[in-house]
Amino acid sequence: xxxxxxxxxxxxxxxxxxxxxxxxxxxxxxxxxxxxxxxxxxxxxxxxxxxxxxxxxxxxxxxxxxxxxxxxxxxxxxxxxxxxxxxxxxxxxxxxxxxxxxxxxxxxxxxxxxxxxxxxxxxxxxxxxxxxxxxxxxxxxxxxxxxxxxxxxxxxxxxxxxxxxxxxxxxxxxxxxxxxxxxxxxxxxxxxxxxxxxxxxxxxxxxxxxxxxxxxxxxxxxxxxxxxxxxxxxxxxxxxxxxxxxxxxxxxxxxxxxxxxxxxxxxxxxxxxxxxxxxxxxxxxxxxxxxxxxxxxxxxxxxxxxxxxxxxxxxxxxxxxxxxxxxxxxxxxxxxxxxxxxxxxxxxxxxxxxxxxxxxxxxxxx
Amino acid sequence: xxxxxxxxxxxxxxxxxxxxxxxxxxxxxxxxxxxxxxxxxxxxxxxxxxxxxxxxxxxxxxxxxxxxxxxxxxxxxxxxxxxxxxxxxxxxxxxxxxxxxxxxxxxxxxxxxxxxxxxxxxxxxxxxxxxxxxxxxxxxxxxxxxxxxxxxxxxxxxxxxxxxxxxxxxxxxxxxxxxxxxxxxxxxxxxxxxxxxxxxxxxxxxxxxxxxxxxxxxxxxxxxxxxxxxxxxxxxxxxxxxxxxxxxxxxxxxxxxxxxxxxxxxxxxxxxxxxxxxxxxxxxxxxxxxxxxxxxxxxxxxxxxxxxxxxxxxxxxxxxxxxxxxxxxxxxxxxxxxxxxxxxxxxxxxxxxxxxxxxxxxxxxxxxxxxxxxxxxxxxxxxxxxxxxxxxxxxxxxxxxxxxxxxxxxxxxxxxxxxxxxxxxxxxxxxxxxxxxxxxxxxxxxxxxxxxxxxxxxxxxxxxxxxxxxxxxxxxxxxxxxxxxxxxxxxxxxxxxxxxxxxxxxxxxxxxxxxxxxxxxxxxxxxxxxxxxxxxxxxxxxxxxxxxxxxxxxxxxxxxxxxxxxxxxxxxxxxxxxxxxxxxxxxxxxxxxxxxxxxxxxxxxxxxxxxx
Numbered sequence: 001x002x003x004x005x006x007x008x009x010x011x012x013x014x015x016x017x018x019x020x021x022x023x024x025x026x027x028x029x030x031x032x033x034x035x036x037x038x039x040x041x042x043x044x045x046x047x048x049x050x051x052x053x054x055x056x057x058x059x060x061x062x063x064x065x066x067x068x069x070x071x072x073x074x075x076x077x078x079x080x081x082x083x084x085x086x087x088x089x090x091x092x093x094x095x096x097x098x099x100x101x102x103x104x105x106x107x108x109x110x111x112x113x114x115x116x117x118x119x120x121x122x123x124x125x126x127x128x129x130x131x132x133x134x135x136x137x138x139x140x141x142x143x144x145x146x147x148x149x150x151x152x153x154x155x156x157x158x159x160x161x162x163x164x165x166x167x168x169x170x171x172x173x174x175x176x177x178x179x180x181x182x183x184x185x186x187x188x189x190x191x192x193x194x195x196x197x198x199x200x201x202x203x204x205x206x207x208x209x210x211x212x213x214x215x216x217x218x219x220x221x222x223x224x225x226x227x228x229x230x231x232x233x234x235x236x237x238x239x240x241x242x243x244x245x246x247x248x249x250x251x252x253x254x255x256x257x258x259x260x261x262x263x264x265x266x267x268x269x270x271x272x273x274x275x276x277x278x279x280x281x282x283x284x285x286x287x288x289x290x291x292x293x294x295x296x297x298x299x300x301x302x303x304x305x306x307x308x309x310x311x312x313x314x315x316x317x318x319x320x321x322x323x324x325x326x327x328x329x330x331x332x333x334x335x336x337x338x339x340x341x342x343x344x345x346x347x348x349x350x351x352x353x354x355x356x357x358x359x360x361x362x363x364x365x366x
Numbered sequence: 367x368x369x370x371x372x373x374x375x376x377x378x379x380x381x382x383x384x385x386x387x388x389x390x391x392x393x394x395x396x397x398x399x400x401x402x403x404x405x406x407x408x409x410x411x412x413x414x415x416x417x418x419x420x421x422x423x424x425x426x427x428x429x430x431x432x433x434x435x436x437x438x439x440x441x442x443x444x445x446x447x448x449x450x451x452x453x454x455x456x457x458x459x460x461x462x463x464x465x466x467x468x469x470x471x472x473x474x475x476x477x478x479x480x481x482x483x484x485x486x487x488x489x490x491x492x493x494x495x496x497x498x499x500x501x502x503x504x505x506x507x508x509x510x511x512x513x514x515x516x517x518x519x520x521x522x523x524x525x526x527x528x529x530x531x532x533x534x535x536x537x538x539x540x541x542x543x544x545x546x547x548x549x550x551x552x553x554x555x556x557x558x559x560x561x562x563x564x565x566x567x568x569x570x571x572x573x574x575x576x577x578x579x580x581x582x583x584x585x586x587x588x589x590x591x592x593x594x595x596x597x598x599x600x601x602x603x604x605x606x607x608x609x610x611x612x613x614x615x616x617x618x619x620x621x622x623x624x625x626x627x628x629x630x631x632x633x634x635x636x637x638x639x640x641x642x643x644x645x646x647x648x649x650x651x652x653x654x655x656x657x658x659x660x661x662x663x664x665x666x667x668x669x670x671x672x673x674x675x676x677x678x679x680x681x682x683x684x685x686x687x688x689x690x691x692x693x694x695x696x697x698x699x700x701x702x703x704x705x706x707x708x709x710x711x712x713x714x715x716x717x718x719x720x721x722x723x724x725x726x727x728x729x730x731x732x733x734x735x736x737x738x739x740x741x742x743x744x745x746x747x748x749x750x751x752x753x754x755x756x757x758x759x760x761x762x763x764x765x766x767x768x769x770x771x772x773x774x775x776x777x778x779x780x781x782x783x784x785x786x787x788x789x790x791x792x793x794x795x796x797x798x799x800x801x802x803x804x805x806x807x808x809x810x811x812x813x814x815x816x817x818x819x820x821x822x823x824x825x826x827x828x829x830x831x832x833x834x835x836x837x838x839x840x841x842x843x844x845x846x847x848x849x850x851x852x853x854x855x856x857x858x859x860x861x862x863x864x865x866x867x868x869x870x871x872x873x874x875x876x877x878x879x880x881x882x883x884x885x886x887x888x889x890x891x892x893x894x895x896x897x898x899x900x901x902x903x904x905x906x907x908x909x910x911x912x913x914x915x916x917x918x919x920x921x922x923x924x925x926x927x928x929x930x931x932x933x934x935x936x937x938x939x940x941x942x943x944x945x946x947x948x949x950x951x952x953x954x955x956x957x958x959x960x961x962x963x964x965x966x967x968x969x970x971x972x973x974x975x976x977x978x
Binding site: 131132170173174175176228230231232233234235236237238247248251252253267268271272275276279283286290293294299302303306310313317320321324326 | 380381383384387395398399401402405407412414417418420598599601602606
């Protein structure tokens with residue numbers, strides 16, 4: 001239930017269900033991370049600071065009225081874009097990708113922010129347009145989405161850029177993008193696939209996709225990650241091997257245990273039962289978001305809650321699908337669990353905004 | 367203000383679309399859960415095994431091969447531990463670079479480099495270890511260990527080299543060991559209930575097996591069983607800790623009846639002439655001397671020699687690898703005569719009083735063909751004893767002429783001819799006991815009476831190996847009570863009762879023994895020159911194998927200019943009489959005279975066996 005606690009002149013906006021579920025996930029995340037990081041207390045401590053700060057951020061961000069976000073969504077988007085441009089100029093290059101901006105106390109992955117600010121901006125932009133959305137606005141929106149997608153993809157960061165693309169796409173779709181348009185765009189995309197393949201994908205990205213399509217071709221090369229991840233998950237069985245007992249994770253067979261593949265560590269150590277418990281928390285959050293979206297006070301709030309919750313869902317499912325080996329390895333964190341401050345903070349930010357949208361009643365209308 | 371109805375439609379559209387995506391995600395959610403379910407529950411055992419295989423590495427531990435002893439407890443073949451530099455070829459990308467780099471630390475000979483290059487590909491294919499250099503010095507080990515980080519796939523470990531203490535003496539008897547074919551490795555692993563997995567091959571040295579001789583025959587006894595160490599390893603293959611260790615079961619030692627000193631004497635006496643010496647202990651029917659000369663360095667063959675040396679041995683005209691004792695086929699020549707005599711007695715064709723006038727030749731009544739004896743003018747009127755002592759061909763031509771070929775063949779077969787007489791000889795040849803069927807099948811000719819006549823003096827198609835000749839000699843010495851020969855002491859030897867189906871009286875056996883004693887002791891004996899070489903009584907029969915048939919001594923003089931055409935010298939002997947303990951056979955190729963060339967070798971060996 002949405003809650004508005006009244007302290008005389010002063011209201012606190014708070015959704016206990018989301019707050020508890022997210023706190024639970026975050027704490028579970030710290031617990032898993034300790035094992036996944038080979039019992040590295042400093043990694044966990046650092047993550048704990050982000051979790052604490054993130055929860056505070058979520059709480060603070062949920063306090064302003066949605067009108068505030070509506071008003072300042074453009075500024076927020078420009079700020080996010082600025083961060084991306086700064087990254088392009090001053091960013092740290094790691095493994096041929098320039099995604100990180102060193103802020104001294106913390107390395108920011110700037111594309112994580114824009115996947116939040118873009119759907120908010122689009123929701124705001126479409127707030128007072130006649131719906132279903134007109135062709136003109138469709139194109140304006142698409143150009144913006146395409147522009148931002150191209151920037152992020154150019155970092156290069158295929159995974160995040162896809163999520164950014166989706167974040168805009170979801171809002172557009174929810175705002176009533178015509179089916180005919182969707183159909184023709186889809187056809188156009190399929191036709192241009194070979195062109196995109198040759199011109200827009202980096203060799204390592206192409207390799208990942210090829211490995212995905214035929215993992216047996218190279219069991220010790222690029223398919224190694226997928227193979228080892230499947231072994232880790234499969235060998236967990238029903239009950240798992242026990243906390244800190246995962247041999248795949250602890251003997252270095254599993255790659256990226258702290259980040260992309262942390263789900264495999266959880267599955268190995270806690271088995272199918274652990275996986276079901278973890279996923280039910282995620283499931284709960286998504287269902288709660290659906291409920292909140294249905295009961296949102298206006299179009300802006302609806303579109304924002306819908307858009308942001310779908311970004312969250314997409315990140316979650318891409319990560320899971322990648323780790324169990326049904327989609328190529330793209331580099332996608334498990335929300336609230338994987339190590340990495342940017343992703344963590346961006347989701348606290350998103351849920352803070354969702355709570356704000358869900359808890360503030362419109363005073364003027366109705 | 368926005369129309370309420372329109373807002374309702376918009377809201378409905380939003381809900382529908384959001385639900386659509388949620389349904390899609392719901393489906394995805396279900397799909398991912400079911401995928402996880404299939405990994406964790408349906409395929410659990412596969413992945414559990416895969417995880418286990420990931421984190422454990424089996425290392426086979428080599429059992430120590432059994433030691434081979436002679437009958438006096440002397441070690442004949444032993445194992446020498448050496449520290450060897452070994453690589454895992456499947457992990458070495460560039461062999462030339464590797465050789466260049468390792469050569470900077472450990473000097474490699476050309477032969478070693480050649481062997482590495484030759485074996486690399488095969489070993490890599492089957493993921494078996496490859497020894498780079500054997501028997502490293504302490505300095506080499508130290509030099510390698512400090513730089514080992516540069517050679518991720520190389521390591522130093524103890525391997526056992528097979529070492530014969532007398533590398534030339536027992537080359538054919540004991541044989542050599544060598545690397546094992548890939549198929550053989552699999553069968554060894556299978557027998558020992560080890561799985562054929564990549565790890566089995568990895569660091570498991572000691573896949574050696576006996577290739578020839580007793581090393582081969584008793585390979586499974588000598589080999590033992592591999593032990594196994596299981597290590598926990600990380601993704602980089604680093605050994606983290608030992609999880610379990612099954613100790614290897616070392617091979618069993620083999621106690622042979624070979625006599626080191628007698629073998630030494632035989633070797634010295636043969637003096638690298640082509641031939642063979644086989645001596646038997648009569649009580650147990652075991653082989654005490656088994657020598658084929660010329661011989662070769664068995665250690666070189668077991669532990670690697672350069673291809674130059676190997677080719678030299680392979681191409682040697684004297685064929686040192688050829689086991690003349692067990693596989694050389696020689697006509698028994700006159701040594702067959704005692705067996706023919708016993709046939710005559712048994713079949714009642716002749717008795718000891720029967721005499722015959724020997725003109726020096728036998729004329730076959732059917733076609734007037736002449737079969738000559740070795741002595742021009744013949745031996746005069748002789749009985750069977752003199753025919754053996756003086757080795758009259760005419761007497762035995764005549765006796766054979768009166769024999770039924772099939773009965774004669776089955777009689778000779780009891781004496782060990784034409785069949786394997788040895789329990790544990792390596793690849794024994796059965797020689798040839800020709801039958802009319804054999805001749806028809808192989809030569810496409812019917813059996814002539816003349817073939818039977820030739821058989822009477824051990825010439826013609828018949829052939830026997832020195833092992834068979836020794837068996838034959840022992841068979842006569844033991845009056846037919848002889849079982850299969852063996853190298854190894856069997857506990858149940860004494861219990862075996864032997865049925866020989868021969869109906870020969872003890873007195874006839876004694877008369878044969880006496881005749882054979884006469885071969886040496888009698889002034890007319892063909893081997894009378896051996897008499898002073900010993901201090902006890904020996905029974906013997908010499909033989910001279912004609913390789914080229916000649917009419918006269920002058921013809922032979924021409925023929926013998928080519929060494930390869932000279933007669934082979936053969937002798938069978940046993941003693942001391944009247945209670946013989948040992949029997950011996952000696953063959954010297956192109957030695958010409960059985961009595962005076964092969965004889966001294968036989969006596970020297972008997973002296974060593976009897977006089978100590």
